[in-house]
Amino acid sequence: MAHPLETMKGKEHIFQSQYPAVPVPDNMTLPEFVLHEAELYAEKVAFVEAVSGKEYKYGQVIQDTRRFAKALRSLGLRKGRVVVVVLPNMAEYAIVALGIMAAGGVFSGANPSAHISEIRKQAEAADAELIITVGPLYEKVSCLGLPVIVVGEERVSSAIYWDELLEAADRAGIDNADDTINQNDLCALPFSSGTTGTSKGVMLTHRNLVANLCSTLFSVGSDMIGQVTTLGLMPFFHIYGITGICCATLRNKGKVVVMGRFELRTFLNVLVVHEVTFAPIVPPIMLELVKNPVVDEFDLRQLKLRAVMTAAAPLAPELLAAFEKKFPGVQVQEAYGLTEHSCITLTHGDPSKGHGIAKRNSVGFILPNLEIKFIDPNNGQSLPKNTPGEVCVRSQCVMQGYYKNKEDTDRTIDANKWLHTGDIGYIDDDGDIFIVDRIKELIKYKGFQVAPAELEAILLSHPSINDAAVVPLPDEEAGEIPAACVVINPNAKDSEEDIINYIGSNVASYKKLRVVQFVESIPKSASGKIMRRFLREEMVKRMDKPHP
Numbered sequence: 001m002a003h004p005l006e007t008m009k010g011k012e013h014i015f016q017s018q019y020p021a022v023p024v025p026d027n028m029t030l031p032e033f034v035l036h037e038a039e040l041y042a043e044k045v046a047f048v049e050a051v052s053g054k055e056y057k058y059g060q061v062i063q064d065t066r067r068f069a070k071a072l073r074s075l076g077l078r079k080g081r082v083v084v085v086v087l088p089n090m091a092e093y094a095i096v097a098l099g100i101m102a103a104g105g106v107f108s109g110a111n112p113s114a115h116i117s118e119i120r121k122q123a124e125a126a127d128a129e130l131i132i133t134v135g136p137l138y139e140k141v142s143c144l145g146l147p148v149i150v151v152g153e154e155r156v157s158s159a160i161y162w163d164e165l166l167e168a169a170d171r172a173g174i175d176n177a178d179d180t181i182n183q184n185d186l187c188a189l190p191f192s193s194g195t196t197g198t199s200k201g202v203m204l205t206h207r208n209l210v211a212n213l214c215s216t217l218f219s220v221g222s223d224m225i226g227q228v229t230t231l232g233l234m235p236f237f238h239i240y241g242i243t244g245i246c247c248a249t250l251r252n253k254g255k256v257v258v259m260g261r262f263e264l265r266t267f268l269n270v271l272v273v274h275e276v277t278f279a280p281i282v283p284p285i286m287l288e289l290v291k292n293p294v295v296d297e298f299d300l301r302q303l304k305l306r307a308v309m310t311a312a313a314p315l316a317p318e319l320l321a322a323f324e325k326k327f328p329g330v331q332v333q334e335a336y337g338l339t340e341h342s343c344i345t346l347t348h349g350d351p352s353k354g355h356g357i358a359k360r361n362s363v364g365f366i367l368p369n370l371e372i373k374f375i376d377p378n379n380g381q382s383l384p385k386n387t388p389g390e391v392c393v394r395s396q397c398v399m400q401g402y403y404k405n406k407e408d409t410d411r412t413i414d415a416n417k418w419l420h421t422g423d424i425g426y427i428d429d430d431g432d433i434f435i436v437d438r439i440k441e442l443i444k445y446k447g448f449q450v451a452p453a454e455l456e457a458i459l460l461s462h463p464s465i466n467d468a469a470v471v472p473l474p475d476e477e478a479g480e481i482p483a484a485c486v487v488i489n490p491n492a493k494d495s496e497e498d499i500i501n502y503i504g505s506n507v508a509s510y511k512k513l514r515v516v517q518f519v520e521s522i523p524k525s526a527s528g529k530i531m532r533r534f535l536r537e538e539m540v541k542r543m544d545k546p547h548p
Contacts, residue, residue: 013383016372017369019218022214026183030101035061037253044057047255056091068096071168077105078179081105082128084123084131086133092151093242097242108188108189111526119140132148132150135150138156150162182206186205202339204400208399209397226252231276232246233267234281234282243342244280264292268294276304276305307331317457318461334348341393341398342398346366363434366431374389377390388436391423391433392420394417452471455482466488466489484499
């Protein structure tokens with residue numbers, strides 16, 4: 001692989017892609033971009049629900065996106081107004097999101113399993129004007145004081161119905177939309193904890209998302225258009241789901257097999273029956289595929305799977321090795337992305353197209369149109385190759401800022417337009433980038449920095465451990481000590497002390513675990529990230545309880 005392009009501006013080490021810049025169309029909204037030439041694939045299936053079999057062909061996606069946009073405008077939705085979407089993964093999801101954007105509105109996906117107070121907080125923070133949901137969730141959102149559109153066949157009182165809206169749009173005649181939509185208008189307001197832990201609305205324009213797709217799809221050849229069947233399991237309310245799966249697949253005229261939730265047998269059956277070729281997943285699912293005996297019930301030779309992409313959380317090297325052994329021939333693409341950068345930021349190319357593939361356990365190389373630098377978190381100095389620092393990125397994909405939150409925006413995007421990610425990583429001599437951990441998750445033990453991801457990788461290599469998470473616990477002498485929650489195999493005989501000793505024999509003394517607690521499960525967010533704050537609080541509670 002060629003060396004990355006490194007430039008020195010002043011005293012800054014700035015790294016660019018080794019691949020040529022790719023053009024970004026300057027006159028297309030996101031819906032126009034992803035549905036470009038979709039009429040040529042009118043009879044091809046775009047979305048199919050894995051369980052129900054409900055499907056939408058490209059012709060229907062185009063038609064219903066336009067109908068829904070027209071219906072929303074007839075309801076009074078104006079440019080820049082926010083619509084909160086509280087839907088599970090379903091065949092209509094992308095049509096809903098694209099219809100909102102095509103109407104000039106701003107799509108804001110919410111977790112359908114969130115508590116009513118969390119949905120209320122998001123709706124209020126976004127100044128939302130409308131809610132879209134399904135019948136079973138209507139009671140959760142009906143008390144928010146906003147009009148509610150219900151998708152699906154279930155009927156509830158006081159709601160506006162999706163199918164009736166589309167029919168009314170057909171009868172309404174010519175759409176006299178007054179507002180001209182341009183690329184610099186907002187089209188999405190996903191909520192992210194960012195680098196500070198509190199949920200904030202991320203302002204993304206059509207330009208941001210189109211630019212991201214242009215960079216991330218640069219290696220897709222014309223021979224792949226219409227040929228890829230992608231698993232739609234990651235939540236569509238998350239940037240990974242709506243941009244990385246739905247929009248990317250629509251742009252390439254592939255098919256999305258939609259799943260509402262993960263259950264291992266169903267997951268494997270879907271891979272076989274629907275002949276899935278590309279599966280974006282997260283490390284916890286890979287862990288199940290490697291360690292759960294249910295997998296052995298299936299003939300893995302039937303799989304058409306060519307590649308999986310894993311993102312949202314670090315992938316332990318031992319887990320990667322075990323997955324590759326169990327699923328030979330399936331390429332593992334580790335990716336790195338964040339909501340503030342419109343989704344994927346670093347990933348692997350397609351080796352069959354001459355783009356090579358980054359090293360195992362790296363999150364890929366720098367994509368076209370992006371600039372990357374690594375800075376010392378303590379003094380802001382930019383760092384050379386092979387030196388870990390905070391990853392900063394500059395491109396057309398960088399968000400406009402956090403909605404009504406100038407303080408956090410200024411903390412995250414500096415005066416030179418660099419987005420500070422809060423993640424620690426480095427670039428090697430070949431241009432491959434490795435993520436070490438998050439700044440806020442590094443454990444400070446007597447002045448030494450301990451990366452939880454490193455200890456988790458070692459724990460997961462233990463044959464008796466099914467899952468693990470490492471968190472800092474407060475300590476008067478050391479400041480913080482590394483502690484672990486461990487899900488142990490039911491048949492294992494290991495004690496907590498045995499696990500402490502196992503780690504101690506594999507790391508430097510300052511990285512040793514000081515506390516291990518066995519737990520039934522590791523709580524994770526919908527995107528697969530370990531909920532460390534919750535775990536830390538629970539560990540402290542357990543330690544504070546008097547022993548019987």
